[in-house]
Amino acid sequence: MASAPIRVMIVDDSAIVRQVASEAIAAQPDMRVLATAADPLFAIEKMRKEWPDVIVLDIEMPRMDGLTFLRKLMAERPTPVVICSSLVDRGARVSLDALAAGAVSVVAKPKVGVKQFLQDESESLVAAVRAAASARLQPLRQAAVPRPKLTLDDLPRGPRLAPSGDRTRVVAIGTSTGGTQALESVLTTLPEDVPGIVVVQHMPAGFTDMFARRLDGLARIRVREACHGDRVEPGLALIAPGGRHLQLARDGRGYHVGVVDGPLINRHKPSVDVLFRSVARAAGHNALGIIMTGMGDDGALGLKEMRDAGASTIGEAEETCVVFGMPKEAMLRGAVESVLPLHDIGAGLVAWSRTPTNRA
Numbered sequence: 001m002a003s004a005p006i007r008v009m010i011v012d013d014s015a016i017v018r019q020v021a022s023e024a025i026a027a028q029p030d031m032r033v034l035a036t037a038a039d040p041l042f043a044i045e046k047m048r049k050e051w052p053d054v055i056v057l058d059i060e061m062p063r064m065d066g067l068t069f070l071r072k073l074m075a076e077r078p079t080p081v082v083i084c085s086s087l088v089d090r091g092a093r094v095s096l097d098a099l100a101a102g103a104v105s106v107v108a109k110p111k112v113g114v115k116q117f118l119q120d121e122s123e124s125l126v127a128a129v130r131a132a133a134s135a136r137l138q139p140l141r142q143a144a145v146p147r148p149k150l151t152l153d154d155l156p157r158g159p160r161l162a163p164s165g166d167r168t169r170v171v172a173i174g175t176s177t178g179g180t181q182a183l184e185s186v187l188t189t190l191p192e193d194v195p196g197i198v199v200v201q202h203m204p205a206g207f208t209d210m211f212a213r214r215l216d217g218l219a220r221i222r223v224r225e226a227c228h229g230d231r232v233e234p235g236l237a238l239i240a241p242g243g244r245h246l247q248l249a250r251d252g253r254g255y256h257v258g259v260v261d262g263p264l265i266n267r268h269k270p271s272v273d274v275l276f277r278s279v280a281r282a283a284g285h286n287a288l289g290i291i292m293t294g295m296g297d298d299g300a301l302g303l304k305e306m307r308d309a310g311a312s313t314i315g316e317a318e319e320t321c322v323v324f325g326m327p328k329e330a331m332l333r334g335a336v337e338s339v340l341p342l343h344d345i346g347a348g349l350v351a352w353s354r355t356p357t358n359r360a
Helices: 015-026 040-047 066-076 090-100 115-118 122-131 179-187 208-218 273-283 300-308 327-330 342-353
Strands: 004-009 033-038 054-057 081-086 105-109 170-175 196-201 222-225 236-239 244-252 252-262 289-290 311-317 338-340
Touching: 004 015, 004 040, 004 115, 004 122, 015 033, 015 115, 015 122, 033 122, 040 066, 040 115, 054 066, 054 122, 066 081, 066 090, 066 222, 081 090, 081 122, 090 105, 090 179, 090 208, 105 115, 105 122, 115 122, 170 179, 170 273, 170 300, 179 196, 179 208, 179 289, 179 342, 196 244, 196 273, 208 222, 208 236, 236 338, 244 273, 273 289, 273 300, 289 300, 300 311, 300 327, 338 342
Parallel strands: 004 033, 004 054, 054 081, 081 105, 170 196, 170 289, 196 236, 222 236, 289 311, 311 338
Antiparallel strands: 244 252
8 A cells, every 4th residue: 555645834935935845846756745835824824724744944934933933843743844944154053953943954045046946956855855754753654766876886995094003093973864963962971081073964065064063062072064184183073064075084193084075975975984984994993983863874884894894883773763764774784783772872982982992
């Protein structure tokens, strides 16, 4: 028996956005546009008749702003929400607030040329809606068959660095849908003496710097958006910039990162797989890899390469994932050594960092 289509409501004061987004959603065989509304108050009236599975929500609207509506929604009847927001600095800050308030993901839109942008990027919007429908807030739905994509197998492996006498440890974390809250949960529990951390969170360009600044204000460790050549230091978490891959490298002074351009891997840039492969080569058994909530399989192959290189690995348990896709795929490939719920991952990281290793 076929699954019922995902019912989508689009709430945006722009008639053009409502039109183009509706066309993109209506073209999907597993989705239907339940309703559109020019602001949250109109949306509330329509939701009394039939409740949507996913809401595509603007931030700046008349009568009630999207953030206020989101908080009200999550307090009274949690429903998956995709934020469709501008890429300006203020929009980035508000969108991060929305993610913290419970939005599943963000699709960035420009201030000008919105119609053409949404037509060109309709696949991103549809993917975000499909991921939201699969989030823990709702019963999981069967995702559509993915399109062909570049994976780690399409990239040259490159040489593994010769073993080093340096025992300096490093932690690599990869996450996607639901990861903004998950990263906050983990990083804010860590003491200042933890090993250096490198992070890939799937997030659009223009948002990661603000996200890192927000975490830096909450955590005892330092958190910042990575720049090419940054050293990896104890008590510091470097987050991959949106739109760029992050790679770990080693020299005579220790670890540093490269921030590089390149093709989308697993439909993402930054890609968790790209980071994890570089950590396997540069750090080997001195590394800990952690894969957390997210849709798809990005990071599964890279985490397996880390484990094969002697690294310790952790996967987030299904019961705490917003979307179990990424950890599940890593587990199926034998890449995960330990399975921990989100609230135990920080403690697991600290315990690993303080336990002597016999790995070679």
